[in-house]
Amino acid sequence: MxxxxxxxxxxxxxxxxxxxxxxxxxxxxxxxxxxxxxxxxxxxxxxxxxxxxxxxxxxDTQAGGSELGIPVQSHAEVLRLHRDWQQHGVEIVQAPTQMDFGYTFTALDPDGHRLRVFCLS
CATH class of the missing domain: 3.30.720.120 (Signal recognition particle alu RNA binding heterodimer, srp9/1)
Structure with a gap:
């Protein structure tokens, strides 16, 4: 295995x-x-x-075809990281929002790779 x-x-x-x-x-x-x-x-x-x-x-690849998932324990932690990352100039492509799996936001690294912070429902 x-x-x-x-x-x-x-x-x-x-x-x-x-x-x-x-x-x-x-x-x-x-x-x-x-x-x-x-x-x-x-x-x-x-x-x-x-x-x-x-x-x-x-x-021969392009960024954005996958995500690095970053789980956190609470909605407050999602909001804190969103605020911190914005203050550091990280590009946010999805504001904090409730989705079917939980509360989340999505950012991009300098190469366009997706970084998804989430708190599961």
Whole structure:
């Protein structure tokens, strides 16, 4: 049985994206180089940022076809993160709203990858 535990976003600049996520997630990468950065979360999930031009084999992809889900415990936490991210200039593409699965908002990273913060109903 396999057990995937790593997600990699292809980005224009791993260094720039690592800076963005360091501030956004309030944690430092465990690995950081000019073309790759790696964050490890308390859940065990590994989140990599790989400079698109260095990916082997090369990938013809565009951002926005998936989301990084960020669960929180309350509506208040959704609103707090929304406010904090707006103050840091993060592009918000969906304001906080109630959806069928819970309370949520969606933002974009510098490469257009979707970041969905949510509190399940």
């Amino acid at each position: 396999v057990s995937p535990n790593m997600l990699i976003f292809y980005v224009d600049s791993a260094e720039r994206s690592a800076g963005f996520y360091t501030e956004l997630l309030q944690r430092d990468p465990v690995e950081s180089a000019s073309t790759f950065a790696l964050f490890v979360f308390d859940s065990g999930l590994k989140f990599g940022l790989w400079t698109r031009t260095d990916v082997q084999p090369s990938a």
